[in-house]
Amino acid sequence: RAEPLVLGIETSCDETGVGIVRGRTLLTNTVATSMDEHVRFGGVVPEVASRAHVQAIGPMIEKALADAGVALDDLDALAVTAGPGLSGALMVGAAAAKGLAASTGLPLYGINHLAAHVAVDLVAPDSPGLHTPTIALLVSGGHTEILRIGDIVDDIELLGATIDDAAGEAFDKTARLLGLDYPGGPSISRAAAGLLDGSGVPGDPAAVRFPRGLSTKTDLRDPERRFSFSFSGLKTAALRTVTAAEAAVSAQPTDAPGAGEPSPGAPRLADIAASFEEAVVDVLVKKTLLACEDTGIRHVLLGGGVAANARLRARLAERCEAAGVTLRVPPLDLCTDNGAMVAALGAEIAARGRAASGLGFGVLSSLE
Numbered sequence: 001r002a003e004p005l006v007l008g009i010e011t012s013c014d015e016t017g018v019g020i021v022r023g024r025t026l027l028t029n030t031v032a033t034s035m036d037e038h039v040r041f042g043g044v045v046p047e048v049a050s051r052a053h054v055q056a057i058g059p060m061i062e063k064a065l066a067d068a069g070v071a072l073d074d075l076d077a078l079a080v081t082a083g084p085g086l087s088g089a090l091m092v093g094a095a096a097a098k099g100l101a102a103s104t105g106l107p108l109y110g111i112n113h114l115a116a117h118v119a120v121d122l123v124a125p126d127s128p129g130l131h132t133p134t135i136a137l138l139v140s141g142g143h144t145e146i147l148r149i150g151d152i153v154d155d156i157e158l159l160g161a162t163i164d165d166a167a168g169e170a171f172d173k174t175a176r177l178l179g180l181d182y183p184g185g186p187s188i189s190r191a192a193a194g195l196l197d198g199s200g201v202p203g204d205p206a207a208v209r210f211p212r213g214l215s216t217k218t219d220l221r222d223p224e225r226r227f228s229f230s231f232s233g234l235k236t237a238a239l240r241t242v243t244a245a246e247a248a249v250s251a252q253p254t255d256a257p258g259a260g261e262p263s264p265g266a267p268r269l270a271d272i273a274a275s276f277e278e279a280v281v282d283v284l285v286k287k288t289l290l291a292c293e294d295t296g297i298r299h300v301l302l303g304g305g306v307a308a309n310a311r312l313r314a315r316l317a318e319r320c321e322a323a324g325v326t327l328r329v330p331p332l333d334l335c336t337d338n339g340a341m342v343a344a345l346g347a348e349i350a351a352r353g354r355a356a357s358g359l360g361f362g363v364l365s366s367l368e
Ligand code: KG4
Pocket: 013, 014, 015, 139, 140, 141, 142, 143, 167, 168, 169, 171, 172, 183, 184, 185, 186, 189, 304, 305, 306, 307, 308, 309, 310, 335, 336, 337
């Protein structure tokens, strides 16, 4: 089997990633992120991300080559994320990759970002290999999808995606409403564990009944909605709960004993955070297992930055085990956006002797 030496470039969101693999061996995975520049906006600002990619891409390519001890001449192929993602951000990576391809004569492969999130497991140090067919649950700040992967190169089907916010985006926006730091995922998890109010008492995930988007019986019967997600209602509900809790505090006379303390009936921050987390995790887990049921597939792979969520991993593991389904979560630094995932899929395509994409391909912001 050929073991092509491939450099992969990823710029679909706020990470500038460059990775190099030899076949299924990961040589280096260098990632720069512009996350700090987005903090004060509470989310990724496309224009800011593009500008950061322009600055980072050259140095990151040089760093990756140096780290791997590889010269451009040694490479067998180049790969770059062609979409989905932010158009302006994608264009920076594509332009850099095309420039490299033109100057070196190396074949260049345009890569589907979602497939790359799955393919990355091929180069994980503890990789069991890819069990296909598999259901993939991809959850990050930029996307939320359930995919059926029959073959990592030739048979990828999008079963459903979010119709509004991504799961990570819901965490980020709700954290902001709760006055918590960006990125919101880790903040909400810490709040849910009772670590942010000084109590150390974990919140009750059943304290507030937040909506489970697109999960009614009617939704689940509708093929258009069965595997779709909606998190925007959850955000609105969280806002309503926070406002009500604040009103309960301020309604108390300021000279009364316990003034400034939440009233007994009002949910604590930990309760709101735990309940919110539970609502997101519930739908993600439920629909992933439904996809297994519908397709008869016995393997699940979890990817994207939200894979860092401990509650999601625990609940998914529990439900998979009960259903006799294996669950694979690549190491977390390979779950978040990176260049190694692009190189991994590029190497797989090159190893199969497929024709390169040429220099004329465009970037695709949307999924289809
Ligand atoms: O894949 P990723 O690093 O980058 C992009 O989406 O670009 O994912 C980042 C997202 C953020 O929305 C962040 O809030 C979320 O993943 N995230 C989490 C956790 N850690 C990161 N969400 C929930 N729980 C976490 N522990």
